[in-house]
Amino acid sequence: MTARSEGRTRRAVVAGAVCVLVVTGSGFLTGCGEDPDAGTNGVGKLSADTIQSRTRTAARSASAVRLAGDVVTNGRTYRLDMRLKPEGATGSVTSKGVAFGLLRIGGRLYLKAGAGFWNHADGDHGTSAAGKLDGKYVKVPQGDPAYKKFSGFTDKDVLLEGLLALHGSLATDGHHEQAGTRTIRITGDKGSGGTLDVSLEGRPYPLRLQRAGGAGTLTFSAWDKDFTLAEPGKDETVDYGKQLPAS
Structure with missing residues (x-):
């Protein structure tokens, strides 16, 4: 093996090790040439305003949800x-x-x-x-x-309708995870106006909300899972x- 080929091999090994560390630390691929939106519902590629609009539409049309938090x-x-x-x-x-x-x-x-x-x-x-x-x-x-x-x-x-409104200028804040589900996070006024994690799997349902001004944190689950009212x-x-x- 020539010195040049040995150098290429060494760089590949180092890059692979770094990739493993990135994946292990974040819980999902954010580097190594991988597309974080691959295999998702695609909303992670949209603007924050469009994501908020779509998640509110999805929430309104859902047949059921569980809401928990403060x-x-x-x-x-x-x-x-x-x-x-x-x-x-x-x-x-x-x-x-x-x-x-x-x-x-x-x-x-x-x-x-x-x-x-x-x-x-x-x-x-x-x-x-x-x-x-x-x-x-x-x-x-x-x-x-x-x-x-x-x-x-x-x-x-x-x-x-009252809870899912973020305040101020909206922006995306990276890919995250909530209860094992990949999410895209949107923020109002860089977080001071609240943050909302939106599912990247299936319909773009809201999964976690941190309200503006420390007004509580809520999680949303069991979307479309019916329950009995007696x-x-x-x-x-x-x-x-x-x-x-x-x-």
Whole structure:
């Protein structure tokens, strides 16, 4: 072997070693002549504005989704774990250490919570209300302020439309991975306006959102995976009338 051919061989070995390190460190190919968008749905090659438009369209048309994480609004943190579809939703919300369940089927909204939640009731209800409502599915009257407040957590289109907006000038921020799925990340105002990881596999669904201003981080999964919504039994349900105790 000549000195020249030995040099070429040595360079090839070094390049191969570097390639292995790149692949191992990032979890996907970002160098070595490989196209990071090869075998994907192609949205990684689009502009950030187009990616955001397509992911919002995909989210609106999805038949179901699971949403989990924290949302900070008006200085208050809500931890959500909701499964949503157009006709209803089921899941839980936690705020200030108190958890409650939500179930919506069509226009019927039920709230299920322990005595600790209802013990904050005002007026003459007090602990007697807590005992009656503890662990029951309480039907929320549509005219009650709680209906408007809590039904937003169960409305797929309203919730996603409000959450998936990034603020400021949009840009792409490289290829990443979320729960084993390759993603393209888009940012608003270089991240200060939020970041969104969009799936590069299948439909361009949003998979992870970091909201602007530290207003929470959410993950999205189980896209298009149906789930059952069942009316609670009569022995599990309490109809409190036209208005719930204030909580």
